[in-house]
């Protein structure tokens with residue numbers, strides 16, 4: 001192998017070094033894809049490229065698609081979305097809101113509020129704040145594996161309702177109106193198509209209810225599963241540096257943005273790797 005892979009000290013993720021992403025070979029793409037499956041999150045530092053090159057790079061890892069929320073799309077390269085709280089514009093240091101925390105996004109799986117969460121994504125730091133602004137990931141294959149066996153038995157065959165309206169109510173950067181998508185029913189556990197491991201399909205930001213159980217029992221179970229999944233000591237938390245790029249497997253992870261102070265700008269670009277795994281069924285409304 002022409003490059004190095006060094007696992008993070010967290011339960012998931014690996015740093016990839018010794019590689020210029022603008023000139024990778026077909027063999028290296030194959031090796032990187034295997035590392036993507038093995039580690040869930042790949043971190044590359046010191047990668048200088050523009051929006052078009054970022055899309056070309058994403059295309060090497062799978063079919064890229066348009067994000068369904070048009071207002072998030074990059075104007076010149078629409079298959080990229082732009083993530084920026086307060087439109088990426090900082091306020092002055094003496095502004096009374098300068099120390100307000102913005103850009104916080106709770107734990108979630110991208111596009112789980114549709115029929116098919118995306119397979120993966122590439123995220124690039126365009127502008128990073130002077131402090132904070134981290135992104136964290138948790139391995140939901142590992143979360144499932146660590147569940148007590150009686151819980152694994154109990155949740156077998158259950159379904160979960162994921163709600164865009166609920167996600168929309170919890171963060172400002174998601175875009176669109178709260179009613180843009182109806183609720184969607186997903187299996188609570190599914191098998192990852194490429195590593196054959198069960199995944200807890202929890203996405204706390206959009207998890208509205210578990211169906212197939214009495215209401216009070218379902219509510220208690222959902223709360224338990226969210227608490228079990230969202231343990232910060234299970235997370236890889238990325239401290240962004242200029243020219244960082246992160247690729248992650250969205251089928252087996254949840255992620256969150258920790259936010260930053262409004263006095264600092266933060267702007268990210270993200271691509272969407274399409275999914276052939278269409279698990280969700282729209283709820284008629």
Ligand SMILES: [Fe+2]
Pocket residue numbers: 108109110255
């Ligand atoms: Fe996300």
